[in-house]
Amino acid sequence: MSDVLTLSGVHTHIGAYHILHGVDLVVPEGKVTMLLGRNGAGKTTTLRTIMGLYRAGPGEIRFRGEPIHALATPDIAQRGIAYVPESMGIFSDLTVQENMVLAARGAAHAGALDTARLDWIFGLFPALKKFWLYPAGKLSGGQKQMLSVARAIVEPRALILIDEPSKGLAPSIVQNLIGAFRELKAQQTTILLVEQNFQMARALGDTVAVMDDGRVVHHGAMAELAEDQTLQQRLLGLSLGAHA
Structure with a gap:
């Protein structure tokens, strides 16, 4: 399995604020990678940095092996990356x-x-x-x-970055989204998904990265995190089972 997207030591500053502190992230091709974490952990900033809306510095972002961290947002989109803010x-x-x-x-x-x-x-x-x-x-x-x-x-698209797509949606529409993302994955579309709906995270995620304070502090199989309530409590301060 190849990796379609890699972030290596990515830092992001927004004005006087240092938001990302050396993010390392791997997104396998054709899979759904969940990006989880408490509010303010840096998840949205990570997506915006990948899209070039915030400039990474220092650090490196590679898409299919090619560096994209110095590209303008339209050029990143032209490579087949879409962003749902x-x-x-x-x-x-x-x-x-x-x-x-x-x-x-x-x-x-x-x-x-x-x-x-x-x-x-x-x-x-x-x-x-x-x-x-x-x-x-x-x-x-x-x-x-x-x-x-x-x-x-x-x-x-080769890669879709999605930031909390289920927010504000009725449960029936959330199920439609889950079905849509599964079909996209079946078409070999890679998805990096930030989501607070843990039912969706568990239903869709192949791999997971958990962020805290601008860093990735855990990565592994989504199924393993979904089954380990102690790990959930330590990383996220909650239990996925409580949100089923």
Whole structure:
């Protein structure tokens, strides 16, 4: 099994604040890697640093063996990396359709979208088909989250970075997301997923990295962490079993 993404000794400063303190992280290709940790541990900063929204320094980030830490965000995206931020990152004044077209690098207009893939997305998130021509800003919070995820998967990606996708979603939609991510994994899409929904973490995760105070303090198999309540309590201050 090869590693699609590696972080080696990555530090990130935001203004006067030193957020990441030498992060080492390995993301195996074709797997779902969970990035867990208490609030403020540095999980979101790690995703934003991978995408070039924050500059790593010092440290090295490699995607398929090539360094990307000095690249601009659009150049990182061009390599097949998508990012679903916690803030969702949709364009509220544009329609659902227009949001999807903007996310599709190979489509200059709606008619150029991959119809088979679009039908698959509509199967996962029927509300997007229903509100296809509505301004995205008029969607509910859960529907906006669906659109954010749909934008990331409108075309095949090699790696998707996702920050708490289940936040604010009804349990039935969370199950749809789990199904969608499993299908993506079956298509050899690699996913790095920050998530506070431990049911989703346990259902999806192949490997896990746990962060604390800007560092990765544990990595291993998600199944092993899910079964070890003592380790959960030590690393996360809670039990996954209590959140099943």
